Amino acid sequence: MTDTKPLAVRARMLPIQRLIIEHLDPGSFAQRLTDKLEQAPALFNRAPVALDIGAVLAELTDNSLQQMLDHAREQRLVVFALAGPKDALTPWCERFNLAWVDDKDRAARASKTETTPTGLETQVIRQPVRSGQQIYARGAHLLIMNQVSSGAEVIADGSIHVYGALRGRAIAGVQGDTLAEIVCQNLDADLLAIAGNYQVRDDLHAEPNRPTRVRLEEDQLVIEQF
């Protein structure tokens, strides 16, 4: 008997770079990849990446996929998944020992490139959010005109504003929007997260029960109290 646990599981939401493959020429893929990486080396260095091969699925061969994987891995990308239609991709994922991810972030991605994040719609909740309830504002900011109980979870692609006590978990910018914020009238949260950076209650350097604004600065949550 030892006291140390052999295994513990922690879940974390992290932004995934999705490389969308539009045609299957290995030469041009390698060239475009190199160009992209030169633009933002820090962003892609050892970054978790999914290859979106939905568009080229018809002509895809084991050989061409292997070449793309090799190219990407030479450039220090960590390709761990394929993105696209799940049923069609499952055999490929199994053969190449890769995971599968959804490609459904398109709407959010498109709105982000065409408009600023403040252009998101706002989903408004007027009743209290009770323990065990989960609210996700997909592609929107979330405005709660009531309290969020301990054990409840409020999630938004954009920012979260709570005009009441925030006692549950608040997860803003869940698709990776680092400009998202969490603002509440009365902070007593179990967990705060913005774009995958989170802090649990015990780590929060904040005084409870005060109006609070939380934002992200260089991957750190910055907590401002009023």
Added chain:
Amino acid sequence: MAKIVVITSGKGGVGKTTSSAAISMGLALRGHKTVVIDFDIGLRNLDIIMNCERRVVFDFVNVIQQEASLNQALIKDKRCDNLYILPASQTRDKDALTKEGVKKVLDDLAEQFDYIVCDSPAGIEQGAQMALYYADEAIVVTNPEVSSVRDSDRILGILQSKSYRAETNQPPVREHLLITRYDPERVARGDMLDVPDIEEILAIPLLGIIPESQAVLNASNKGMPVVLDEKSDAGQAYLDTVARFLGEEKPHRFLEAQRKGFLKRVFGG
């Protein structure tokens, strides 16, 4: 129009059945024709507190499955003509309840009664959801401690999202907070949550506060709803609660710790 009132809490052991018995008896004593239904299929207790366990022939599940008529299953209380009990089945489980079956029984009861009080089982599964599904009003029973308050919060969420009124976009279920087993001394020592804390967390109107009382245990051992013990603090608190439920204004009592008298302090008490 009959009003359907669910007594619920999420957590077990907080006093749902005691409160169901006391409140339904209280309503009946005030002249309202009242029936109390035990939804705790498989773990029935209401019949014991109402002292009718030896008079159960048919039960709620028999009525739902049309093995008996409603009037065969209803048990008339011996102490108050306005009160009837629909006992739970002890031999089935909670899957015997269906939305359609429960609706039929409630519709039939609504023709005869002013108030239909549903005593919910603990938990948030099928049985508890059936008990609250058709409710017009909910009395959420909470003890002054953190886990009970959180479970009540969970049940309030289910009332808002999974009740018939919520699913059909009708005005929401009216929610009332009933704090039971309130011990002013332990609150004063900081061992228990105080009333403002609970009100703030749950954010629903306070209907009543029932003090922790020996009278509750004595009454349930005797098979007597505690409101019949009019001298007891808990009995009076339940009567106040019923009066408030019917729209009267009453101040909350039994909130202060009793000062111990000289003799009690010397000899212990």
